[in-house]
Amino acid sequence: MKSEIDLRLSPKEASDEAYYLPLVAKKMKVAPNKITSMRIMKRSIDARKRPIVVQLKIEAYANAKPPKQEEVKFDYPDVSNSPEVIVVGAGPGGYFAALRLIELGMKPIVLERGKGVNERKKDLALLNRNEAVNTESNYAFGEGGAGTFSDGKLYTRSTKRGDFKKVLEVFHYHGADQEIMIDAHPHIGTDKLPSVIKSMRESIQQAGGKVLFDTKVSDLLVENSKVTGVVTESGDKILGRSVVLATGHSARDIYYMLHNKSIQLEAKTWAMGVRVEHPQDLIDEIQYHSQKGRGDYLPAATYSMSCQMANRGVYSFCMCPGGFIVPAMTDADEMVVNGMSPSRRDSPFANSGMVVEVKPEDIGEFQNKGVLGGLEYQKELERLAFVNGGNGVVAPAQGLADFVDGNLSFELSETSYVPGVIASPLHFWLPENIGERLRNGFAHFDKRARGFVTNEAVVLGVESRTSSPVRIPRDRESFQHVQIEGLFPCGEGAGYAGGIASSAIDGERCAEKAFEFVSGKSVTEKS
Numbered sequence: 001m002k003s004e005i006d007l008r009l010s011p012k013e014a015s016d017e018a019y020y021l022p023l024v025a026k027k028m029k030v031a032p033n034k035i036t037s038m039r040i041m042k043r044s045i046d047a048r049k050r051p052i053v054v055q056l057k058i059e060a061y062a063n064a065k066p067p068k069q070e071e072v073k074f075d076y077p078d079v080s081n082s083p084e085v086i087v088v089g090a091g092p093g094g095y096f097a098a099l100r101l102i103e104l105g106m107k108p109i110v111l112e113r114g115k116g117v118n119e120r121k122k123d124l125a126l127l128n129r130n131e132a133v134n135t136e137s138n139y140a141f142g143e144g145g146a147g148t149f150s151d152g153k154l155y156t157r158s159t160k161r162g163d164f165k166k167v168l169e170v171f172h173y174h175g176a177d178q179e180i181m182i183d184a185h186p187h188i189g190t191d192k193l194p195s196v197i198k199s200m201r202e203s204i205q206q207a208g209g210k211v212l213f214d215t216k217v218s219d220l221l222v223e224n225s226k227v228t229g230v231v232t233e234s235g236d237k238i239l240g241r242s243v244v245l246a247t248g249h250s251a252r253d254i255y256y257m258l259h260n261k262s263i264q265l266e267a268k269t270w271a272m273g274v275r276v277e278h279p280q281d282l283i284d285e286i287q288y289h290s291q292k293g294r295g296d297y298l299p300a301a302t303y304s305m306s307c308q309m310a311n312r313g314v315y316s317f318c319m320c321p322g323g324f325i326v327p328a329m330t331d332a333d334e335m336v337v338n339g340m341s342p343s344r345r346d347s348p349f350a351n352s353g354m355v356v357e358v359k360p361e362d363i364g365e366f367q368n369k370g371v372l373g374g375l376e377y378q379k380e381l382e383r384l385a386f387v388n389g390g391n392g393v394v395a396p397a398q399g400l401a402d403f404v405d406g407n408l409s410f411e412l413s414e415t416s417y418v419p420g421v422i423a424s425p426l427h428f429w430l431p432e433n434i435g436e437r438l439r440n441g442f443a444h445f446d447k448r449a450r451g452f453v454t455n456e457a458v459v460l461g462v463e464s465r466t467s468s469p470v471r472i473p474r475d476r477e478s479f480q481h482v483q484i485e486g487l488f489p490c491g492e493g494a495g496y497a498g499g500i501a502s503s504a505i506d507g508e509r510c511a512e513k514a515f516e517f518v519s520g521k522s523v524t525e526k527s
């Protein structure tokens, strides 16, 4: 007999199969020794009030041999001699597109401006020692894209657009823990992501696909509104009838290149603000409603906050419990912060972006710069943060309570940001439409989570790369650019995804559309 059992347990009980086996047996109306197999299908934590409850969905078998668990497995066929599709960018969008192309029998040629994941680590180490940013190898550029040195959170609201479960399976098949398949809020962790990404690359190469690093695409070849290939910075032409353009939202040069070629772009809503960091213990105390903190059985607490301030959303973004703040700029005169955390989420800090929605009409005189005005405005705020920071990538920072109250910070609490921080009046120099909304937003969040606004927490500027201010518009059905045949704008840089999972889903969808374009067959016909 097979049953699916829902249990609501204390964190301690949920950690111990010996405790809940009798409960499962009771619900199945059998003796405990008749249970032949139990497997957690889903796990989530309900921390809205005390006592904290862990919800488990368990698949159990009694008096019967459980069927053999199917191993998650992907067979990537040999595509060495198959029709080629150019994929620009080796982020989640690009790599998932490449793997899906292989499944469909096409040979991906992945072109990546940055380095392979291991080489990339060395540049990040230099950056964290406050050396100048390498413009081609940093937290945004290089194998695995912006998602490699991150928290690796894998949730998305865009599950309707594609197969989220498959994305989890592909990550698991390439080395991510089994846990991601059951957790309500799965994450991989920055310590594990590089080997997962490397393994995905090996799958592409073993199947006969190509991955070329240090290969920056600087131009697109177009004839009669049809793409015919790309040009790399070293002048090589790589020809092909279809190009999946998955360059992420930090590749500003790509937007300028497209704009200069009169290829249609659209301004879109994005968001920017600061990164806030608290002691993790404080967030545990607030979120788990206990001065004793999280105890031995609960994970580092997370939060998600949002409100409306003067008709614009103010919200937490990419919260990293037990994590680190990192320098995420791509150029020398910019200051950008973001967050990551290891799989165990065990640093003593909890950081999160806290951002304000920015609509195309919110950027003042930058609107005069046309469709790329948002990009210029984003860049200007990053320059402002740079000049208000210290030398190199030292970040401007302010106590959170001081930021909200408009006071100068004379002393800053410790942060996880390795290159260092310098006290700076962010409340003063952030543009009013962003700074004012943020300060009011924080005050509002403090009413819901008492103790959140404190000088034990620090805000660092600026969190500006949440999403792209520009969209590369594509046809709803064919996914090709509205104007250029064979060009498939993909992932976060195209403005059709936000985050690792949704970029991965979009990568798969773009690959399917590219397959249909090149082969003239439909994906359903193929499968």
Ligand SMILES: Cc1cc2nc3c(=O)[nH]c(=O)nc-3n(C[C@H](O)[C@H](O)[C@H](O)COP(=O)(O)OP(=O)(O)OC[C@H]3O[C@@H](n4cnc5c(N)ncnc54)[C@H](O)[C@@H]3O)c2cc1C
Residues within 6 Å of the ligand: 088, 089, 090, 091, 092, 093, 094, 111, 112, 113, 114, 139, 140, 141, 142, 143, 144, 145, 146, 147, 148, 149, 150, 151, 152, 153, 154, 155, 215, 216, 217, 218, 246, 247, 248, 249, 250, 251, 254, 318, 326, 328, 338, 339, 340, 490, 491, 492, 493, 497, 498, 499, 500, 501, 503
């Ligand atoms: C520090 C950090 C932490 C994050 N944490 C999370 C998280 O926990 N969960 C989450 O869902 N999201 C997170 N994100 C966001 C997430 O990483 C992105 O949403 C996602 O990576 C976007 O995928 P993409 O493939 O569209 O673009 P990207 O990941 O940006 O990849 C684009 C790739 O294209 C390459 N490229 C750019 N221009 C060129 C060119 N001209 N020629 C060749 N190659 C080029 C880049 O080098 C890059 O490798 C984080 C981002 C950062 C920076």
